Amino acid sequence: MASPDRAHGRRFYPLMVAACVPVLAFLVLPTLVIVPMALTAGDLIVFPPQGISGHAFADYLGDQQWMQSTKLSFEVAVLAVAIAALAGTSAAVALHGKRFPGRGAVTGLILAPIVVPLVVLGLGDYLLFAALGVLGGWAGIGVAHGVLVTPYVYISVATSLAAGLNPALVRSARSLGARPTSVFRHVYWPALRPGLCAGAVLAFAVSFDEVVLAWFLQGPQSTTLPVRMFTAVQFELTPKIMASASLFIGLATLTLLAQALIARPRRDLV
Amino acid sequence: MAPPAMSRWWLLAPVLLLYGALALLPVAVIVHFSLAGGGNYRAVLGSPLLARAITNTLVISLYATVITLALGFLLAATLWRSGPGMRRVLLAFILLPFWTAVLIKNFAWAALLQDNGAINAMLQGLGLTGGPVTLLHNRLAVVIGMVHYTLPYAVFPIYTALQAIDPRLEQAARSLGAGALPVLRHVVLPLSLPGVYSAALLVFIVAAGFFITPIILGGPSDMMIANLVDYYLHEMADFGRASALAVLILAVTAVLVTVQQALPREGQHGVA
Amino acid sequence: MTVAAQQPAPVTTPNAGGGRRVVVHDVWKSYTPGTYAVRNVGFALEPGEFLTLLGPSGSGKTTTLMMIAGFETPSRGEIRVNGIDVAGLPPELRNFGIVFQGYALFPHKSVLHNVEFALLMRGVARRERRRRALDMLDKVGLAGLAARRPRELSGGQQQRVALARALVFEPDALLLDEPLGALDRKLRETLQAEIKEIQRRVGISILYVTHDQDEAMTMSDRIAVMNDGRIVQIGTPAELYLHPATPFVADFLGETNLLTATCLGTDGGHVRLRFADGAIGWAAAARDGVARRIGDSVTVAIRPERIRVLRRTDSTETMIDGTVGGGTFLGRHARYVVAALGGRLVVSVGGGDPDSALDAGTIVRLGWSRDDAQILGEPEAPPEPDQRR
Numbered sequence: 001m002a003s004p005d006r007a008h009g010r011r012f013y014p015l016m017v018a019a020c021v022p023v024l025a026f027l028v029l030p031t032l033v034i035v036p037m038a039l040t041a042g043d044l045i046v047f048p049p050q051g052i053s054g055h056a057f058a059d060y061l062g063d064q065q066w067m068q069s070t071k072l073s074f075e076v077a078v079l080a081v082a083i084a085a086l087a088g089t090s091a092a093v094a095l096h097g098k099r100f101p102g103r104g105a106v107t108g109l110i111l112a113p114i115v116v117p118l119v120v121l122g123l124g125d126y127l128l129f130a131a132l133g134v135l136g137g138w139a140g141i142g143v144a145h146g147v148l149v150t151p152y153v154y155i156s157v158a159t160s161l162a163a164g165l166n167p168a169l170v171r172s173a174r175s176l177g178a179r180p181t182s183v184f185r186h187v188y189w190p191a192l193r194p195g196l197c198a199g200a201v202l203a204f205a206v207s208f209d210e211v212v213l214a215w216f217l218q219g220p221q222s223t224t225l226p227v228r229m230f231t232a233v234q235f236e237l238t239p240k241i242m243a244s245a246s247l248f249i250g251l252a253t254l255t256l257l258a259q260a261l262i263a264r265p266r267r268d269l270v
Numbered sequence: 271m272a273p274p275a276m277s278r279w280w281l282l283a284p285v286l287l288l289y290g291a292l293a294l295l296p297v298a299v300i301v302h303f304s305l306a307g308g309g310n311y312r313a314v315l316g317s318p319l320l321a322r323a324i325t326n327t328l329v330i331s332l333y334a335t336v337i338t339l340a341l342g343f344l345l346a347a348t349l350w351r352s353g354p355g356m357r358r359v360l361l362a363f364i365l366l367p368f369w370t371a372v373l374i375k376n377f378a379w380a381a382l383l384q385d386n387g388a389i390n391a392m393l394q395g396l397g398l399t400g401g402p403v404t405l406l407h408n409r410l411a412v413v414i415g416m417v418h419y420t421l422p423y424a425v426f427p428i429y430t431a432l433q434a435i436d437p438r439l440e441q442a443a444r445s446l447g448a449g450a451l452p453v454l455r456h457v458v459l460p461l462s463l464p465g466v467y468s469a470a471l472l473v474f475i476v477a478a479g480f481f482i483t484p485i486i487l488g489g490p491s492d493m494m495i496a497n498l499v500d501y502y503l504h505e506m507a508d509f510g511r512a513s514a515l516a517v518l519i520l521a522v523t524a525v526l527v528t529v530q531q532a533l534p535r536e537g538q539h540g541v542a
Numbered sequence: 543m544t545v546a547a548q549q550p551a552p553v554t555t556p557n558a559g560g561g562r563r564v565v566v567h568d569v570w571k572s573y574t575p576g577t578y579a580v581r582n583v584g585f586a587l588e589p590g591e592f593l594t595l596l597g598p599s600g601s602g603k604t605t606t607l608m609m610i611a612g613f614e615t616p617s618r619g620e621i622r623v624n625g626i627d628v629a630g631l632p633p634e635l636r637n638f639g640i641v642f643q644g645y646a647l648f649p650h651k652s653v654l655h656n657v658e659f660a661l662l663m664r665g666v667a668r669r670e671r672r673r674r675a676l677d678m679l680d681k682v683g684l685a686g687l688a689a690r691r692p693r694e695l696s697g698g699q700q701q702r703v704a705l706a707r708a709l710v711f712e713p714d715a716l717l718l719d720e721p722l723g724a725l726d727r728k729l730r731e732t733l734q735a736e737i738k739e740i741q742r743r744v745g746i747s748i749l750y751v752t753h754d755q756d757e758a759m760t761m762s763d764r765i766a767v768m769n770d771g772r773i774v775q776i777g778t779p780a781e782l783y784l785h786p787a788t789p790f791v792a793d794f795l796g797e798t799n800l801l802t803a804t805c806l807g808t809d810g811g812h813v814r815l816r817f818a819d820g821a822i823g824w825a826a827a828a829r830d831g832v833a834r835r836i837g838d839s840v841t842v843a844i845r846p847e848r849i850r851v852l853r854r855t856d857s858t859e860t861m862i863d864g865t866v867g868g869g870t871f872l873g874r875h876a877r878y879v880v881a882a883l884g885g886r887l888v889v890s891v892g893g894g895d896p897d898s899a900l901d902a903g904t905i906v907r908l909g910w911s912r913d914d915a916q917i918l919g920e921p922e923a924p925p926e927p928d929q930r931r
Contacts, residue, residue: 012450017356022343024363027421030378031370033388037381045381047388087285089301094281108531110285113293115527117479119496120516123503124296127513129305150285209371212481216503226373233486237380238537245374248439441613442646444633446707447663456659460650 022150034249037241045237056239057246066228073208073225080207081153081200083146088153088203089196093188096158097167111151122216129217136219143198144213149203156202160195161188194262201258205251209255271332297520304513314514323498324426330409330484330494331477334416338473341417341467346465347458349425350432368422380406383487400440409416411487416477423476424469431465432458464534471530475523495519562624562714563589564610564747569619571605571771579605581771583619587715592706592738594750596758596844597768598794603751606768607717610749612636623714634663638747639708641718645700647692653703654688660711678710679703682740697725701733705740715747722757734761755795759783767791775829784845786831787919792843799846799887800918805838812912815842818884823860824912830919841918846877846890848914851906858909866904876900882908 033047033105041051060066092112095103111123125144129135165188173183214224223231304310314320336451349360367375382388390402405411435458443457481496488494493501499519502512564587580602585823587593595603608614610621612633621628639660648656657675666674681684682702701721708716718737722730737759741748752758758765759779766776767790775787786792789800791853803815803823813826813834823879825842827834828890834840864882878889878900889908900906 013348013351016351017345019344020348020360023421024360027365027367027418028540030382030418031366032373033382034374034378044386045384046386047381083288087288090281090283091285094278098278109289112289115475115523116293117496117519117523119479119481119499120300120520121293121296121521123499123516124300125292126503127299127509128296131299144292147288149289154285171311205369209373211371211373216500217519226371229373229377230482230486233377233380237377237384241377242381245377248371248374252371256369388904436644436646438642438644439648441633442640442642442648443659444613445611445638445640446634446660446711447634448659449634452663456651457648 031249034242035246038239038246040239040242043239045239045242056197056243059238060241060243061150063240066240067227069223069225069228070244070247072138072222076138076214076224077204077207079142080145080149081203083143084150084153084203085196085200087146087148088199089157089192091150092154092195093192094158096161096165097170105234110154113148114151119216120214122213124235125213126216135217136222138219138222141214141217141224142207142221144217145207145210148213149206150212152202152206153196153199157192157195158200160198161192165191198259198262201255201262205255208251209248276308300516300520301512302513303509304517307510308341309512311518314511314518317511319498319501320515323493323495326484326492327478327494330412330416330492331474333413334420334477335470335473337413338417338420338424339470342421342473343419343428343462344468345425345464346428346432349429364422364425367418372419372482373486375418376415379411379418380486383411383414406487408491409488409492410472410482412480412492415483415487416480416482419480419483420473420476424473427472428462428465429470431468468530468533469534471526475526475530479519479523562747563587564715564749565620565622566606566610567620567622569606569609569616569621571602571609571614572617578617578771580616580718582611583768583771583773585766585773585776587749588749590745590749590764590820592750592761592871594752594758594762595753595764595768596752596755596765596794598753600770601768602771603753603768604719607719607749609715609821611638627730637711637714639716640715641701641704641708641709641716641721643723645692645702645704645721647703647707649692651691652688653684653690653692653695656692656703657707657710659707664711674708675710678706681743682706697857698733698736702736702740709740709744709746713746715749716741718748718750720752720755722752730757737761757795761794767794769794784914785826785829785916786843789841789843789918792916792918797846797888799844799849801883801885801887802843803842805834805836805840807836808834813840813917815840817862819882821862823885823910823915824864825915825917826913828917828919832919834917842915843918844887844910844915846888847875847892849887849889849908851878851889851891851900851912852909856907856909859911860915861907861909863905863907866900866902866906868902869900871899878907880906 010015036049037045037047038056039052040046040049040056041053042049044050095106121144123141126135129140134140159210167186170183173187178186188199209226210224211230214227215230218227220226225244229244232238232241274287345360345364349357349364351359384390385402385404385406387405387499389405390399393403394401439457439461440453445452448456458499478494479496481500484492484494484497495515496519499512502515503507506512547600552644558906567584567585569580569583569641570578572578583602585593595606597603605614609616612628612631612635616629623637641805644655648659651659654672654675657678660672661671676685679688681761684699684706687695687699687703692703695703704721705716712757722733725733734757737748750758750761762779764776764778765782767782769790775782775791777785782791783795786795786798792798792800801817803817803825806814806816806822808814808827812824815823817823825844828840850856852858854862862882863882864887865888867879867881869876871876875890875892878891880887880889883887889910
């Protein structure tokens with residue numbers, strides 16, 4: 001079997017790579033400058049920073065309102081993940097291995113929150129919660145985020161099930177007399193666990209980062225960290241904002257690592 | 271004797287309940303408010319604010335889409351021609367922005383584009399300008415932020431379409447006398463077009479829905495359609511108009527997404 | 543020592559038919575150090591000739607074609623077209639027409655634009671391009687289909703477009719890489735005939751790659767049998783069939799009987815042999831030029847249809863006795879397995895008349911003439927790469 005001759009266009013390939021370099025730098029550099037800017041000794045946000053100091057982080061950690069927002073963001077994210085884990089996992093298990101005419105449409109609907117414009121969802125949730133009298137509570141934000149991140153859990157679990165679980169296993173387990181709970185525990189759970197963990201980490205990150213819904217649904221006691229940063233930046237760019245932004249980057253790095261570690265294919269599954 | 275089929279359909283209940291309560295119901299509420307009192311749609315559609323917001327949205331999104339497509343094609347083509355090692359490196363760079371929140375990306379750009387920011391420092395250092403150039407709080411900054419956010423979205427549909435091109439078509443073209451540029455023109459570009467269209471529409475949909483970026487990177491005159499909803503709600507406390515506008519946005523998005531999903535993903539293979 | 547391949551003749555040979563003389567000389571291809579996909583391959587494609595590279599998957603036949611086309615570079619060796627070395631030329635500068643498996647027609651272009659493509663690349667003016675392309679389509683019998691898209695055509699029509707596209711610019715030769723591989727038998731036979739017909743009409747040299755020995759036997763002027771990267775034997779279909787050089791060739795082309803025997807003596811081009819059960823017979827000498835000494839053990843190949851079932855009054859030079867083990871009536875012929883010479887012989891008897899069938903247990907006398915049995919050369923050890931450079 002002959003492999004295609006890669007010498008063709010070999011003159012052009014180095015040119016292509018060279019042309020990509022500025023584009024890749026464009027993509028990556030902004031993220032990389034955040035942490036150095038947060039470590040500035042001065043009061044201005046500049047790159048390169050004016051000296052190195054941890055005072056911005058100290059400002060951030062010492063600001064009671066900002067820490068309260070940080071705590072709130074965590075709570076909201078945990079609630080969102082719990083809801084999404086339940087909804088996304090059950091949906092993935094329900095649809096696993098099943099073929100039927102409308103399957104594409106049903107999957108599309110489950111994934112819809114990713115495509116719906118956030119302002120529409122934000123406004124709708126706002127009006128609904130206002131009508132119900134629950135506007136401004138942190139739980140409302142958590143629940144709204146739950147809808148938003150369910151697709152991520154669904155995809156992650158569905159993929160993990162598809163890769164690791166042979167529908168024939170379910171049939172053979174049942175033919176051996178296993179009851180539904182046992183089937184779930186011994187057949188489904190091992191297969192979906194990696195997907196659930198990876199999906200949960202991703203869902204957490206998405207909820208924690210989210211601005212638009214949190215903005216619409218905010219209350220005096222319910223300002224998430226991103227919303228606080230968003231408001232602050234419209235007035236003034238301070239190092240404190242960059243310090244809290246570094247937290248997000250740390251979270252993103254953890255998410256990446258978790259995805260790489262958890263979602264590795266396991267050989268002990270059929 | 272076969273055991274009764276274990277029905278898993280009831281497992282769809284949680285997701286259906288959740289979506290029903292927090293996706294469908296809010297939309298229903300919006301529709302309700304939009305129709306209340308009558309005249310909301312007319313008011314919104316006739317408003318010069320809307321005309322302004324739509325113009326901004328279209329112009330900015332189109333600029334961003336064109337630039338993103340060009341850069342996206344370059345990245346996708348390089349990915350396509352690369353060996354496994356280089357491909358992994360490229361993918362790492364392309365996917366990295368995916369993992370950072372849009373807020374963070376906008377902050378970084380705000381810091382870099384400000385008058386005393388790194389970009390201006392570089393421009394002045396290279397002698398390209400005398401004094402600081404206004405790069406922030408204007409349309410340019412919004413476009414930059416948009417391109418930065420949507421570029422990863424554009425790469426993958428184009429890459430998929432390129433991968434789907436039968437390598438024998440390129441070999442056939444070469445055997446008939448085509449050098450690298452004619453191959454690009456007669457084989458690669460035409461057969462990757464479906465991927466390009468798909469990417470273009472996707473980028474446009476994402477860009478047009480932007481809320482955060484115009485506020486952080488744009489100026490007062492760069493208000494986009496999503497910001498207008500916020501304006502009606504928070505500045506004018508006009509639930510009716512905000513809702514009417516939201517319904518219109520939802521309708522247009524639904525149409526665009528349907529078209530985008532219905533588009534073919536790749537050119538025909540031409541295998542007998 | 544390799545079996546006789548045609549030695550390249552001097553360049554002064556005039557071009558007889560359409561096309562140039564393509565000479566492949568001592569070509570090797572290695573992808574990883576130490577292993578070779580193609581070794582020591584050499585042959586000449588004469589103008590107007592239909593030459594097939596025949597062999598199983600992995601035998602190196604497609605790699606060889608790709609090197610001629612320019613998509614792969616030989617690790618060693620030369621490829622010359624009419625005496626000119628094409629080593630440095632990329633495929634777009636070599637003047638070969640290629641038909642790929644699956645045809646690789648441009649799906650987004652019309653049939654006419656597909657055929658015009660090579661002319662477009664060569665800078666031919668629009669009107670002239672169109673004229674020549676339509677002319678070519680006419681020659682392949684697709685006159686009215688110029689405006690169609692490839693996906694609207696049948697498999698046979700697509701092949702004709704592929705041929706037209708590859709021939710319109712009058713290439714030095716046509717290279718076909720298993721174009722009929724994925725098709726069913728009926729369609730394949732029809733398309734084989736079409737390819738031959740078009741070759742006859744246009745007069746071009748063709749290098750054809752396939753693993754299907756029926757296809758090779760039907761279409762080729764000469765066949766080069768390849769195995770494990772090297773050419774085992776080149777010759778006309780008849781030569782290869784009746785006088786295979788090695789057990790591989792004998793076994794690859796049709797069914798054959800392989801027998802072991804001891805050399806008793808020679809007479810011109812034939813050898814007297816003693817078989818396993820003591821029977822004496824004659825066979826043609828091996829084609830590898832190696833002399834066999836008295837007492838040497840050899841392998842003999844005899845085709846089932848060359849063994850005659852003798853009636854009482856018949857006599858042939860070599861006669862042996864055997865017992866019929868079983869038989870199958872296959873319509874055109876009957877196939878018998880006969881215990882003889884200490885082993886089994888497969889015998890094919892034509893004119894299938896069920897009434898004259900031989901029952902199991904029947905004692906029969908079999909015979910063949912000395913040219914119907916062929917002593918085979920040994921499959922040789924791989925030669926070391928030429929150290930002199």
